[in-house]
Amino acid sequence: MMKPALSRPVCILGLGLIGGSLLRDLASTAVTAYGYNRSPSGARAAAADGFDVSDNLEATLQRAEKDNALIVLATPMGAIPTLLNALNEHAPHCGFTDVVSVKGRVWDLVQERGMQERYVGGHPMAGTADSGWKASHTGLFNKAAWVITFDHALDEGDSSPTEEWTRLWTDVAHLARLVGAETIPSRVKHHDRAVARISHLPHILAEALAIVGDNGGALALSLAAGSFRDGTRVAGSAPSLVRAMCETNAEALREALDEAINLLTDARTNLDAPNANLEELVDAGYRSRIRFEARSGARGRTDSVSPAPVSTRPVLRVRPGAPGWIGQLIQAENLGARIEVF
Amino acid sequence: MMKPALSRPVCILGLGLIGGSLLRDLASTAVTAYGYNRSPSGARAAAADGFDVSDNLEATLQRAEKDNALIVLATPMGAIPTLLNALNEHAPHCGFTDVVSVKGRVWDLVQERGMQERYVGGHPMAGTADSGWKASHTGLFNKAAWVITFDHALDEGDSSPTEEWTRLWTDVAHLARLVGAETIPSRVKHHDRAVARISHLPHILAEALAIVGDNGGALALSLAAGSFRDGTRVAGSAPSLVRAMCETNAEALREALDEAINLLTDARTNLDAPNANLEELVDAGYRSRIRFEARSGARGRTDSVSPAPVSTRPVLRVRPGAPGWIGQLIQAENLGARIEVF
The missing domain is CATH 1.10.3660.10 (6-phosphogluconate dehydrogenase C-terminal like domain)
Incomplete structure (x- = not known):
């Protein structure tokens, strides 16, 4: 499949396992990518490896604002409120996403600040240990699920999302796809x-x-x-x-x-x-596990004989902005389906 | 280490995963081993593979009685009462062990029949699926824990076990060791x-x-x-x-x-x-898991770099029958230690 194109540069805030691996993967694409890391030692390590990084948040955000970058908040939950405030101050026009593993709290913070029009939530389900730049590596997201939220499209009184938000959503989906992940749409609560x-x-x-x-x-x-x-x-x-x-x-x-x-x-x-x-518990547990195995198929199997395991997730092809596309996202969510944006 | 010698032949009743694998492993030793399987098709399959097996329980037990074999009950729990009755009828002088994964119920059945002097319980912790002769294979017990019980030695009014029971216990320990298992003494309840x-x-x-x-x-x-x-x-x-x-x-x-x-x-x-x-649960759970990892060391690690992983279990050398040997078994039980019989 052709690699999707991204309509803007990518600016990654936080270069731990997830942010660092994302920056490494993007280096092999046509996308301009750069990053910020709060700890100067982490930033220096990434710079020493040849990446375009800084430990100056304000300067990084000003650069992102200037070239209209897609900003990726790649820090743990605790740093998100501060970063959102900094975005409002120094990069007030940039669209952004995040990689936090729980989406409700982030969505609350975004809504409190009225930043919904600039935000699409994300959750790449790869790795749990945030062990800094040194733990990051290429290929981390290959075949991983990358959840992308779309709650803003369903906000009351907002019958159809704007073109700008639709472009942002498309770019976040492209970003996940660019690094080999399978994009799965879901609302925050689900x-x-x-x-x-x-x-x-x-x-x-x-x-x-x-x-x-x-x-x-x-x-x-x-x-x-x-x-x-x-x-x-x-x-x-x-x-x-x-x-x-x-x-x-x-x-x-x-x-x-x-x-x-x-x-x-x-x-x-x-x-x-x-x-x-124990018939009731054991029989039901066994049936559930068998259903999971059937559903996950080759995914995650280390003993697969297939050299290139094929995802067993259903797939839906979606054209963002086309009539009914939000309905398709809801359908994909119900099926646990991955989507292909075209 | 030298392979221990067994003082008698081994007669295995039930040739599923555990019994079949035991028979296969014993074939490469100096021990005479033969077996019985209730289903004629299983017995035929084992015979076709060159093993000395029968589907006639009575004849097998008469043979065991004649050559004073160590009998291994290698069936699921459900068949144990019938086999014990058959032992009493056709092989009333043979010592025996079993491989059932819960020891209390078997010990109750043995006591009800007054067979304690002829019995030493066993539990090789290898495999859970009893899938017949075809699932059996050599090496199943290599490095596995093989629990051996010794409750009879502590029966009231029986201050010291008889020489005959001590010899039986020694042979069961030798049997486990012969097939590469680590023998861990434990009382039934523990x-x-x-x-x-x-x-x-x-x-x-x-x-x-x-x-x-x-x-x-x-x-x-x-x-x-x-x-x-x-x-x-x-x-x-x-x-x-x-x-x-x-x-x-x-x-x-x-x-x-x-x-x-x-x-x-x-x-x-x-x-x-x-x-x-969740501090309380998560911190305690983490400490417990770390303790388990430290304790299990190389055991069970598939990513070990060591070509011949060494057990991290403590070891106690025991001479059955020597003064204080039952106290040593209790000490080993407390430590989760393996024993070496000499």
Whole structure:
């Protein structure tokens, strides 16, 4: 497939794992890309590797404003309010996106500042550890899901998004595609509910399992094998990152956690019966896992025999701005489909 | 290390994944080994591969009685009562062991029949799928933990085990060592409590996670990546096997499940606070996982650079029958240590 063209330069704020990898990937395309990093040492490391970077936020934003760059907020959640304020001051006309793993809080901040017309949210689902420039590498986004939000198009009284916002949305989709990701449209709330189930809840269960296993002492840890190792793997993630994800998505995570607690409490009751019976949980869990395996197909399989695994996600072709295109995005969201912009 | 010698032939009842793999491994040693399989087709397949097998239980047990074989019960739990009765009838003098993943129920059946003096329980922690002779292969037990019980040595009024039982225990330990496993002594209750935490609870949590993810519909399954895939992997195990393990260990599993539910309920409460805070769970989970990683070291790592990974389990050298040897087994159990019999 032809690589899509981007209508403007890209300015990346924050050069950690995600921002740095994005800058590296863009270097091999026709797109002009440059970046800013708050820590001078990180900026120097990126400059030493030959990239166009600065540790001066104001100057970087003024440059972005001058060449109408697409700004990518590639910092953790905590830095977003400050960056939004800086954008308002120094780059008031630039469109921007972000890569934060929970979209609700960012969307709130954007709305509070009246910046909706300039914003399209993003979430590349690749990597969780923000370990600075040194962790960044090319190819990080290859075949990864990259969620792109479109809530602004559905704002009340705003029956059809502007041409400018539509162009911004198109460029964010192109950006994800340029680095090999699969773009999946989703509204903020739907995204946050989905990741609560398949990303945040797995972390919570892994933490609990690690603790209960550890409570069993030396014998339990000595006997622990594959099921315990796999089930606790993500409990080894940096606690600050796990907390940032889960705590900023508290509402959706509570809902998912309640469902899990109910299932476990029912299982507890069924174990207590004179004839312990776990048929309900185990049969439903097995069917669910088989459905997931069928759905994910070759994706993520390291033992695939295919040299170029093909995505098993359904695909929808969308022309931004064409009649009904927002309806197509909603349809893609319902299907978990990736889109191709043409 | 020198391969240990076994003082008698080995007779394996049940030639599925565990029993079949044991028979295959013993074929390359000096030990005489033969087997029985209830299904004639399984017995024929093993015979066609050149092994000494039969589908006649009575004849096999009579042979075992005649040459004083060590009998290995290598069937699922459901067949154990029938086999014990058959042993009493046709091989009343043979010592025996088993490979069932929960030890309490088997120990109850053995005690009900007054067969304690002839029994040493075993649990090779390798494989969960009992898929018949065709799934069996050599090397299955290499570096695996093989738990060996010793409750009979602590029976009231039986201050010191008999020479005959001590020889039987020694032969079971030799058997595990012969096929490359690491022998870990444990009493029945301690074993069952440990595996509830590190094997049965992981299955229960995986089932629940698979269901909650699936409840999120197409978008959630489309976005699911590594943490969900790892966290639900064992939900893909055959439901009948998962239920057999968990339901026969209901008491210990309830205790582990209660601990998990309490941790999750606390997390739920902390998410509900005005400032969602998961510090307690996430920090404790992280520390537990790090402890497990440190403890398991190279074990089970597929990315190890070491060509012959060395076990990180502590080791105790034990001479069965020597003064204080049962105390050493209890010490090894407390440490989750492997033992070397000399």
